[in-house]
Amino acid sequence: MAHRNLLYLLSLKELRTRYKKSVLGWAWSLLNPLSQMLIFTVIFKYVFKQNPLPGDPSGLRNFPLYFLAGLLPYNFFAITVGVSMGAVQGGASLIKKVQFPHEHLVFSVVIAQFVTLMIELAILTAALLLAGSMVLPWLPVMLAVMCMLALFTTGVALVLAAANVFYHDVNYLWSIVSQLLFYATPIIYFPQAISLRPLVLLANYGPTGSFITAAHNIMYDHRVPSAGRLLELVVLGFGMFFIGVWVFNRLSPKFAEEM
């Protein structure tokens, strides 16, 4: 791959500059999901007086861990797509002056965010172990699922980042859509506990629903997702990735003129 070095250095830049000039630095990337987790736990446990469903077959009954298992992958997806749009838009000065593969602006964001996700998942793993839940044997499957999620995310990011160059509405639209998607994804509820038909379908078979359900299966229930589910994830991952690359390659030669 040409410009592999560029990709490496751009990713490194993305990681190094993210929390420059902040005292807590990297801790911020963790504080965000932790505070979300805290809010949801308080709301469901003490306001709505709900009890978490047990993990099957893990038997785990724990709101915070359930929330985190879904939040971390979902945040990776939503943040990466949002930041990618900004990275391409922010790369305008570069795009207008230098010829280089523009997709690397997106790839480097994905890589940097994926590194963050891995760190966050490592901490979740530690928390699960502390809660007495032996999650280690399931981690390879989780890694594979997260790789598919990364491919899927890259595809979405490529399409939206390219579209955003032409119409900045995409950016604003995304902040709404990503919020709606958050609630249409079983992150703060158990999919088996809801009855609203469209939401059940979306939660079970929607793209983000599928990824998050698989993450819950692995990290909370401790079982390998069904073969059908895994197949869906592979198709989603590669399918979206190739669509993204195709769209981006079609549009990127016009970036310099449009910016």
Added chain:
Amino acid sequence: MSDIALEVSHLTKNFRLHSEKTNSIKQLIAARGRNRFAEFTALDDVSFTVHEGEVFGVIGQNGSGKSTLLKCMAGILQPNSGWVKVHKRMSALLELGAGFHPELSGRDNIFLNAAILGMGRREIAARFDEIVEFSGLESFIDAPVKTYSSGMYVRLAFAVAINVDPRLLIVDEILAVGDVTFQQRCLEKFVEFRNDGRTIVLVTHDLGSVKNMCDRAIWLTHGKITGEGDPSDLVEAYTEMMLGNRNRDVDGRVRRGSGELQISSVELFVGDNPEPVKRFRTSDSIRLRLNYQATKPVPKPIFGFEIQSLGGATVTAPCTRDVGLIPEMVSGEGHIDIEMDSVGLLPGTYDIHTTVTDFNRQHEYDNVHLALRFDVMSGKPYETGALVTMRPQWTIS
């Protein structure tokens, strides 16, 4: 015929001129069906070929399509029709330091910038020391570039760009960066490039560098090539055209500038002869007198002149700032005498151009093209083939 480094064939590039750019979907829908835009042709059927080892100049006024051509050559813009073929490793320097990140150190930025320009990791590592040395920023290399002065920033950027080691270098007006010493170093690097037999495409307003450096040039007007060939002829024709709307004074000399302070005449004296002359011999001692006139007091003016051969080569171009002769204020009339002992000009016809500028050489009070034309007749030593003698002492053993 040498190898072809760059081919441009029937290149045409149009831009849409939106009255207001539709960058939101609402505007797009509102404008649907009556999507009016004017089409503007920035490049119109431009074709040329640059051979390896050539220094190729592109001149033209603002808006003539120079930048568009450059961006098409660099692969940044896609032409509407026609094509560009680059046969050598190319580096296009459109802007220095594009992609520098202020929070990263100079070291990290060198790696990042070089990677953006297409260099591999090992290649950068191998050239790293050279880049740092060229920039002269050894002691600041681990500081974030946001702490750099703008001069340091540009020096680092240029050092990276020039060390990408291209066989074909496309340059846009960047010779005019940094302080005088750094400019000198850049110029040396370009000469080194040229002497290495590398190809340079120079897109510039600076006619002097086109004349001095280029082997061939094209002249763009409104996106079309209006002239191609010898840079001197082209620059002359171009200047003629550009000067067409400038003032000509009573003697038919071309003059520009704001006019508060003008050189009214230039006189040439030889030896003790009190009468001005228009010719002298090689090794004569001469005195130039620049008579000036100020309509109002002008602070700290810089006077300069340039001696040019008929062929357009600049022999010398000193100014009063070079010697630190800076009057606090000049008013009324007066003259400046310049003594030059045993002038080593060889026989030929020469022209003197004069300039008066402000201290920063930014504002031009006066600029007279062809203030005086004089002839040099043969004297001692006698030489042929060039403009200036170094008074060589030959011994053969």
